[in-house]
Amino acid sequence: MGRLICLSNRLPLGPTPSGGLVVALADALAERGGVWIGSSGELSETPETRFTEIEGGPFRRLAFDLSPEEQASYYHGYSNSVLWPLFHGRTDLLDIRGEYLTGYKEVNRRLAKMLLEVLEPDDRIWVHDFHLLPLAHDLRVLGAENRMGFFLHTPFPTPLALQALPNGPELCTWLAHYELVGLQAERDVRNCMDAMVQIGGATELAGGFIHLAPRQVRIAAFPVAIDAAEFRTLAEEQVTQLPEGLVKPNRRLMIGVDRLDYTKGVPQRFRAFGEFLDRHEEWHRHVSLIQISPPTREGVTAYDDIRQETEHLSGQINGTFADITWAPIRFINRPVPREVLAGLYRAADIALVTPLMDGMNLVAKEFVAAQDPDDPGVLILSQFAGASEQLVDALTVNPHDPEQMATAMMTALAMPLSERRRRHAGMMQLLLKKDVHWWSKGFLTALG
C-alpha cells in the first residue's frame, strides 16, 4: 500500500477548530506513512520552491508560505470572495476579478511542482477543499499518474449558480482530473453531476460516474463526521466545570455556535428569537440565548457587514426585552476552547443550528453527541445544512422563516422527555456508527 498524501489550504499546526479532520486523518496517515501538506500561515516575500518540514506530531507535515500577493489573490480573493460565496448560493457577493483567478492558478501550479518533487509513484493523493481544485489537473500536466481524490467541505452549487462564474467550464475540467470527487450530501452529488454534464460537457454514466475525456470520475457523498464517542465523554467531564451561575434552575438555555460568517444565518436566528420573545411573554426571564461567534476573515467587506448587523440586532433585542435581572441574548465574539464548548452544549436545552447554507455543519453533530441521553436537549436544524440529510430526528426549520423558527423554539421548550429521548437516541446511534473514522475509511476505500 502506497503512502497517503493529504493536502489542505492550512496545515494543522496545533489544536485548531477543525481538529476533527486531524483526528480523522491522523490514523490513516500514521498507518500508511503519510504526509500532510498545507500552508504555514506565515507570509514570505519570496515564496519557496520546496516544502519546509515541520517537526513533531504523529505524522509528517510539510509546509509552504504564501507571499502577500498570493494571500490577497489566491486566498482572500478567488477562494474567499469568489468560490466561498458561489458555493453557498450567494452570487450577489461575488467579487470577480481576473487577478484573483490568475493568483489562484499560480499558487496551485507552484504547489503541484513542489509536490512532484516529493511524490512517489504509488502514493495516493487526497486533496481537501475549494482552495485546491486545480491541483490534480496541474499534477497531470506535469506527468503524475497517481490516484487522486478530492473532497469538497462546502456545498456544491447548482448549475445555474455556476453559470455566474466566468470560468465555470474550467472548474468542471479541474474536477475531471481526479478519480474520485467526494461531497458532503446527496444534494451536492446531484448538483455536481448536473454541472459536470450541463456546464462541463461531461456524459453521465451509471453507478455515480461521469466521463469527461480522458477520465471517468466517480462522484459520491461522504458526509463528514465527528468522533462522537470521544465528544460525549468530553462533554460529560466538562459540564461539571462550567462557571457557577451559568445554568440557573428556572432558566432554559439556547445555544448557537458559529464562525461569524454570512452563511450561518445568525441575523435570521436573532430575528426569530425576537419573534419568539414577542409572542411568548411567559418565557421572558426564563430563557436566554448564548451565541458564540468568533470573527473570521476580517477585512473582507461582507464579513465586516455581518458583524455590524449581528451586533446591532442583539443590541436591539436586548434593548427591547432585557430587565435588570435578565438579558435575552449573550453574544460572544471570541473563540471558546473545545472542552468549554462541549460542556456548554451539554448544559444547553436547545441548539439553534440554522445556517442559510452549509456543507455539513459539525456543530449540529457535536451538540447531539454532547447530550445526556437520559435528559437530552433538542436540536433545531436548518434544512439547508448538509447534516439535515442525516439528522432526520432534529426539528427541521427553514432559516428564512422567522415565524416557523419561533414556533420550533416553542415546540422544543415544550417537548416531552420521551420524545426528546427518542429523537436523541436515533441521532446518536447514527453519529456513533457513521463517525469520523467511518468517513475517512469510506473515502479512502472508494479512492482505492
Ligand code: ADP
Ligand atoms: P465551519 O467549518 O463552516 O466553521 P462547522 O460547524 O462544520 O462549520 O465546524 C465548525 C467547527 O468549529 C466545530 O468543530 C466547532 O466546534 C468549532 N467552533 C465553532 N465556533 C467556535 C468557537 N466560537 N470557538 C471554538 N470553536 C468553535
